[in-house]
Amino acid sequence: MTYRCLLQMVLLLCLSTTALSRSYSLLRFQQGLSLEVCQNFLWQLPSTPQHYLEARMDFQVPEEMKQAQQFQKEDAVLVMYEMLQQIFSILTRDFSSTGWSDTIIEHLLEELYGQMNRLEPIQKEIMQKQTSTMGDTTVLHLRKYYFNLGKYLKSKEHNRCAGAVVQVQLLRNFSFLKSLTGYLRD
Amino acid sequence: MLLSQNVSAIGPLNLYPMVHISLVFGISYVVPDLSDESCTFKMRFRNFQSILSWELKNRSIVPAHYTLWYTIMSKPEDMKVVKDCINITRSFCDLTDVWVNTTDMYISQVVGYRENAVVVNCMGSFFLVSDKPLDPPKFEIVDFTNNISVNVKFQLDSPRIPSEELQFYLAFIEEHAGNSVKRHQPQITGNITENFNYVIDKLIPNTNYCISVYFEPKYPRKINRSPLKCTLFRPRRESESSEPATIGGIIILFLLTAVCVSTVMVLKRIGYICLRNDFPEALNFYKLSVWVFPELPPLEKMATVEVIHITRKKKEWNYNYDDESDIENEAAPRVNSGGYTKHGLTGRLCPASTTSASLEDCSLEDCSDPSAEEPYLPEPKRDAETRVAPGPGPWQSEGTSGGYQMRGTLWQDPTSEEDSDSTEGSEGRIVFNVNLNSVCVRALEDDKDSEVTLMSPSRPEDTAVLEDLNETESSLLVASEEGTQLPFTDPSMECLRPQDALSDKSDTSESDVDMGDGYIVRQVNLKNFN
Numbered sequence: 076m077t078y079r080c081l082l083q084m085v086l087l088l089c090l091s092t093t094a095l096s097r098s099y100s101l102l103r104f105q106q107g108l109s110l111e112v113c114q115n116f117l118w119q120l121p122s123t124p125q126h127y128l129e130a131r132m133d134f135q136v137p138e139e140m141k142q143a144q145q146f147q148k149e150d151a152v153l154v155m156y157e158m159l160q161q162i163f164s165i166l167t168r169d170f171s172s173t174g175w176s177d178t179i180i181e182h183l184l185e186e187l188y189g190q191m192n193r194l195e196p197i198q199k200e201i202m203q204k205q206t207s208t209m210g211d212t213t214v215l216h217l218r219k220y221y222f223n224l225g226k227y228l229k230s231k232e233h234n235r236c237a238g239a240v241v242q243v244q245l246l247r248n249f250s251f252l253k254s255l256t257g258y259l260r261d
Numbered sequence: 262m263l264l265s266q267n268v269s270a271i272g273p274l275n276l277y278p279m280v281h282i283s284l285v286f287g288i289s290y291v292v293p294d295l296s297d298e299s300c301t302f303k304m305r306f307r308n309f310q311s312i313l314s315w316e317l318k319n320r321s322i323v324p325a326h327y328t329l330w331y332t333i334m335s336k337p338e339d340m341k342v343v344k345d346c347i348n349i350t351r352s353f354c355d356l357t358d359v360w361v362n363t364t365d366m367y368i369s370q371v372v373g374y375r376e377n378a379v380v381v382n383c384m385g386s387f388f389l390v391s392d393k394p395l396d397p398p399k400f401e402i403v404d405f406t407n408n409i410s411v412n413v414k415f416q417l418d419s420p421r422i423p424s425e426e427l428q429f430y431l432a433f434i435e436e437h438a439g440n441s442v443k444r445h446q447p448q449i450t451g452n453i454t455e456n457f458n459y460v461i462d463k464l465i466p467n468t469n470y471c472i473s474v475y476f477e478p479k480y481p482r483k484i485n486r487s488p489l490k491c492t493l494f495r496p497r498r499e500s501e502s503s504e505p506a507t508i509g510g511i512i513i514l515f516l517l518t519a520v521c522v523s524t525v526m527v528l529k530r531i532g533y534i535c536l537r538n539d540f541p542e543a544l545n546f547y548k549l550s551v552w553v554f555p556e557l558p559p560l561e562k563m564a565t566v567e568v569i570h571i572t573r574k575k576k577e578w579n580y581n582y583d584d585e586s587d588i589e590n591e592a593a594p595r596v597n598s599g600g601y602t603k604h605g606l607t608g609r610l611c612p613a614s615t616t617s618a619s620l621e622d623c624s625l626e627d628c629s630d631p632s633a634e635e636p637y638l639p640e641p642k643r644d645a646e647t648r649v650a651p652g653p654g655p656w657q658s659e660g661t662s663g664g665y666q667m668r669g670t671l672w673q674d675p676t677s678e679e680d681s682d683s684t685e686g687s688e689g690r691i692v693f694n695v696n697l698n699s700v701c702v703r704a705l706e707d708d709k710d711s712e713v714t715l716m717s718p719s720r721p722e723d724t725a726v727l728e729d730l731n732e733t734e735s736s737l738l739v740a741s742e743e744g745t746q747l748p749f750t751d752p753s754m755e756c757l758r759p760q761d762a763l764s765d766k767s768d769t770s771e772s773d774v775d776m777g778d779g780y781i782v783r784q785v786n787l788k789n790f791n
Contacts, residue, residue: 124334125368125384131337141364243334243366246388250364 099148102193103259106155110253113186114246116179122242130236134223134244137216140251149201150209151258156191156198157214161221162248163187165241168228173238300371300383311360314353315371317381324373324380329354334366363389397475397487404492408462413474434459437471437489464494
């Protein structure tokens with residue numbers, strides 16, 4: 076009886092590992108494609124950043140986003156999931172005064188929601204198994220960064236200047252997310 | 262003081278349909294003039310260089326010199342001047358070593374001066390991660406006999422090409438031949454991290470092919486193609502290289518043949534080998550046609566053979582020479598239903614040779630040598646249609662009870678076909694050869710005695726069916742042949758004794774012809790006896 080349970084657990088572990096390994100390749104492709112679409116939507120938003128040099132602000136972008144560094148796939152998943160959540164939270168704010176198109180915002184939200192759905196099972200499994208080697212520092216830095224963004228938008232009352240500045244930051248975020256998908260390998 | 266110019270440099274992502282790709286000069290994208298900016302910026306990435314150029318909309322105003330400034334959007338920093346682009350007369354500037362942070366957005370500003378007055382001031386923004394395409398790799402092309410090999414080399418050590426970026430790109434190879442462009446996508450397993458080789462085949466001879474290699478983003482982005490490398494495809498290399506090989510092969514073959522022939526000649530001269538010209542008949546191929554198509558043997562003359570059953574009453578010699586009524590009766594010719602005239606050959610029967618004692622006991626007609634053989638008859642040719650089985654004659658009795666028997670074989674000489682014509686005209690004359698030493702020939706006194714029984718037809722085309730209801734003896738095969746006749750003598754057979762041969766000669770009109778070897782051809786004319 077004990078041997079049967081042990082055998083079943085081993086089989087389940089192997090199958091789950093196989094499933095996870097296979098899902099990383101597909102996840103990488105899906106995530107990359109979705110992020111590219113998001114970037115295209117961002118570029119469709121009217122923006123002339125050179126006109127809002129005075130509205131620039133240092134949001135204390137994490138160093139991980141500034142320089143390319145090595146990530147394990149579990150860490151990449153966690154970082155990606157956190158960032159997507161934060162971006163989704165920002166875009167759900169009222170950007171009507173920024174002059175952004177509501178349709179584009181909706182498309183962006185749909186893409187972000189789809190990406191989170193794909194990452195959530197893996198993220199939960201990683202959290203349960205505690206297979207991530209990344210500490211909480213990276214996540215803290217990310218949360219502080221996005222907090223500053225939200226605070227900035229609120230202070231500027233979501234005007235065009237703030238929208239242009241946030242747009243640039245979102246472009247940078249998506250670029251970093253794309254680089255993280257490269258670590259989703261089997 | 263920098264004038265803030267409303268120069269909008271909208272990201273090129275939404276301008277893909279308007280982005281042109283220069284196959285010769287590399288990648289460049291144009292910022293559309295969506296505001297009243299006085300200039301238009303272009304960003305080119307080629308050979309790992311980032312070149313920013315600008316073009317004035319109002320060509321009537323031409324600045325004497327330009328100065329380029331820049332800043333970033335991530336921090337509220339002041340504009341910085343590009344040191345290599347201060348008071349320049351050219352309208353472009355190399356920013357390869359200036360704009361290194363690919364994740365940030367750069368703001369550029371160009372100020373044009375003329376006589377120390379600002380005549381042009383325009384700004385633009387560039388997000389390098391999205392705007393700057395991946396530099397194409399270096400590659401080499403090698404011409405082969407029927408294809409072109411493209412060896413692509415990556416420079417991953419360049420900081421401008423992060424390895425993780427390559428995953429978003431696909432390598433393409435473009436083939437330019439005249440006005441046609443063909444794109445090849447090498448199948449690379451995994452990411453683009455290693456050098457690879459790609460072969461382009463199915464090429465048109467004597468055509469100039471130009472090859473370009475570039476990385477195309479997996480997602481819609483700009484493409485930075487490498488400069489073209491051209492080569493003239495010459496497939497005649499294969500023929501040119503094969504011509505010497507062909508000539509060499511012919512020469513070698515000629516030399517080998519000469520060596521073999523000379524070796525054979527030398528061996529023949531020294532006598533080691535002997536060549537013959539006269540071949541055995543088996544190797545005579547002159548009549549090959551005969552072998553292939555052998556002549557059919559001549560058709561054999563066929564003749565039907567009928568078995569004639571002759572039943573004859575067994576005769577018993579009563580040793581009464583006076584009473585010859587039975588013999589006469591037997592010798593009477595019978596006409597069968599087929600219209601044939603049967604002639605019976607009668608006469609004294611000599612004792613059977615099987616019993617030599619009986620022959621010796623024959624006092625009256627010791628006409629035959631006990632050891633005499635059957636009458637010699639020329640053996641007919643092996644012609645089936647003229648063959649007559651030398652079986653027991655109808656006049657022979659199988660019994661050996663001591664009765665006398667007359668032996669004789671009836672034969673038809675096929676060689677006598679020609680001779681048979683000479684005997685056709687002889688009516689009533691039958692010629693046959695009988696060994697007189699083995700038979701008894703006796704001339705009959707009565708007409709009836711002249712009748713003999715013959716077992717062969719008088720007509721060549723007829724088949725004799727002899728039937729004698731009184732006969733009980735076995736039959737004799739009779740064969741008939743067309744055009745053959747039997748050289749029979751007159752159907753009277755005499756049992757001659759050697760001493761009576763001469764005396765009887767005067768009584769008959771017969772004539773003897775000595776044929777040698779003890780045979781006498783006796784021709785008996787029936788008319789003399791009738």
